[in-house]
Amino acid sequence: MVYYAGNLRFHLAALEDELRKIQVFRRELPICYEVVTQTIEAWKQKLVEKGGVRECNPALLDDEMASDRPLLEEFMPLRDDVRGDDDRRERKNDTDSEEKNKTEWLRSAQLWNPFPDLNSRQDDDGDDDDDSPPVVPEKSSSSAAKATDAIASGSLHPELGRGIGNNASGKPLSNPSGSSSSGYVEGRMACKGVEKNQAGSSHRKQRRCWSPELHRQFLDALQDLGGPHVATPKQIKELMKVDGLTNDEIKSHLQKYRLHTRRSPVAQDDSTTAAPQLVVVGGIWVPQPDFAAASGSVSLPPRNKIYAPVATIRSRRLADVEPPKSPPAISSLAHTIRAA
């Protein structure tokens, strides 16, 4: 009896150890995490029962536990040498920096989700539940960045497509309710063969979408930097502190964003003080925020100083900081007007 209890405790401890280890990958291995967590819970309960009521019969116990086991073992075969660590060389002496890097890219992984619209989770930028270690501004060495990128694009990766029923703990971590879970899930990670730079023609990256969260960070950075037209990709990247996000990606996003804001400059709500933010440019009325953008095409060359310096601009709410959700079509009007 004692043996079983001890055994159970031992396994429990081992499991908890494992849980701590995969904590970092919680987002990427939601099922794994969940399974382990639940198993731990279940076992704890067993332990309690065991302590309380003496009736426990070893065989019975095994049987009962069997219900929890198979699932678990699919993902995590139990070993006795769980703490062996031989196979987990990566985290031998918990190197803090490495840990941080991982969590950081994890954050990014979370943000880079392939379901732009679906993933509107309740919390928002909550940064959530998890006690993710403080993200230190730590300048990520380029090598580190590359490493993480490599990881992100290739290796570890949770097969989270399979619906395992018991996601008891609540929100589906990564895979929003099945709708349209078309092969995008594997998009970034599955990467079978891709990225294997075989024959050096793996070329095109997997297409990754900017999640609302990520975009929000982007916008924040933009705002801090004084607007889309003065912000530079690198600065943005540093400000966003999203690891695994490359300059090129930001550059691209910025490009698109600029084009977008140029086309449909939206005066952003706040109509309370809706003083017409209009200014005359080349004979046409243009919403002020777009002034800078428009100036480009109307020959007001250096648009650098149009925006206030970083510090002062912080509180301002510029239209160009927000993506045009519902374009008022002013610009198109402008075009037609100009044509006429």
Added chain:
DNA sequence: TTAGCAATAT
């Protein structure tokens, strides 16, 4: 090396 733009791919 980076920013910006254009071409191209999804």
Added chain:
DNA sequence: CATATTGCTA
């Protein structure tokens, strides 16, 4: 058509 990636140039 919208958006992401790559290529090219300054």
